[in-house]
Every structure is written in C-alpha cells, then in structure tokens.
Amino acid sequence: MTDQVDDDLDSAAVTGSSAVGRRGGFPKLRMQAADTGPDFGPFIEAMRTLQDLAVSVDAPDEVYGAALSHAQAMIDLLDPYRAPEGESPAGRVLDLPGRGSLLMVPWQVEYFGPDLVRSRGSFRRYHVGGNNAVHGGVIPLLFDEMFGFTSFMAKRSVSRTGYLHVNYRKVTPIDTPLVVESRVDRIEGRKTFVVAELRDEDGTLLADAEGLMIKLLPGQP
C-alpha cells in the first residue's frame, strides 16, 4: 500500500511542518513511509494499551506511584528525541493503524482510490464516553481523517475542513469490528463535499457524516 501512496503523493502536500517546500500555507512533505524499525509499531500499540489502562484501572495509590516512576523513566528516555512534525514517524506510517499516531483512532485503511476510501478498526476502552458507547467527540475524528484522505485521493489537496456534520444513528460500541467508507459527493470550485458512513459488520448504520473540504489559497495556513 505504501508504494502506491508514495506515487500518488509524490508531488503533493498534506498537513505537516517539514519545510521541504510550500504549497498554500502547508509545508510540502515528500510523502513516504517513515523509516521505522520493528519496534515502533509495537511501541505505539503498547502506548494505546496504557491509555486503556489509564482510563480503566482502579488501583491502590502506591500502584499509581510506581506507574508514575515508570512513566517518568519513559519521559526521560524519549525527551531527548523530540522532533518537528513531519520528521517524527507518528502519522506517517500508513501500514500501521492510525498511521502510527496516538491522536488518530487505531484504524487501518484497507482501500483507497479517487472514488472511495475504506477503513476498518475498533474503538477501545479509552474512547468510551459513557456506558460503553464511543464518545461523541471521537467519531468526528474518524470522519475528519477519512475526509482528509478522501479529498487527498481525489487530488483536492491541500484542503482544510470547513465543516463536519455528524448524524449519530445508533450507539457506537467499543471492541467491535467496524467499517467506514468515505467518498466525494460533489465538487464546486474550491469546495469538495464529502460523505461517509460508519457501519458494523452486519451493515447496521451507526453514524454518517457530511463534510466540506475547502482548497486553500496560496499563503493560507
């Protein structure tokens, strides 16, 4: 998948800040898979499990104290390696869930083309808003990612989200395989109207969305 994306993205730009060039206000990035070793993906996955635990454990205070010591040791280990956006691998590893970014939902794009982008995954414990339902602020994050990808694949970069309208049709569960599909609905000048649907594996519609992606003018950040 990465090679295809590299070809498609070779002369394009996405959100980022590695100043290889400028297009609109977006720094231009050479779109290639970050060069990670075998431990990066498992490290990110372990961090997600830590997020799950941080929102779900009920432990004695001394356990939190011990965990804090371990966390501080990790901070001390990693802090010397801070790098600008676009240089750190997070968000640039298309073969990893959520592009290897802790911000993104840990889903995997399984198909992308100018006509359609499809991604699969599950929400996790740290996505819960209440009563095991996914938080209503997390689902737009998934849709926005899909819309960014969709407008990009339709060669509508560099665009930013003008609006994102979500209809919550049913409670979205955690720990359940789900699929989201996104496509361009229509194009009007700088405006790309995009639509997406989130379903479970039985095809039940959980949420749908419409978004407006607006092509940036030169100089717009």
Ligand SMILES: CCCCC/C=C\C/C=C\C/C=C\C/C=C\CCCC(=O)SCCNC(=O)CCNC(=O)[C@H](O)C(C)(C)COP(=O)(O)OP(=O)(O)OC[C@H]1O[C@@H](n2cnc3c(N)ncnc32)[C@H](O)[C@@H]1OP(=O)(O)O
């Ligand atoms: C390096 C390795 C890479 C690995 C990754 C590889 C691949 C990844 C591929 C793709 C990337 C994938 C995912 C990307 C992830 C996510 C994407 C997220 C994108 C965002 O999340 S980005 C943040 C949120 N976003 C903002 O931060 C925008 C703030 N905003 C502005 O920056 C301005 O707002 C701007 C510049 C957008 C427009 O400003 P402006 O002044 O140039 O234009 P103007 O206002 O005139 O609007 C023009 C026409 O749009 C209409 N219009 C505007 N707004 C409207 C609204 N709300 N409703 C209805 N119509 C609206 C007007 O009515 C007019 O329409 P008309 O032309 O017909 O009159």
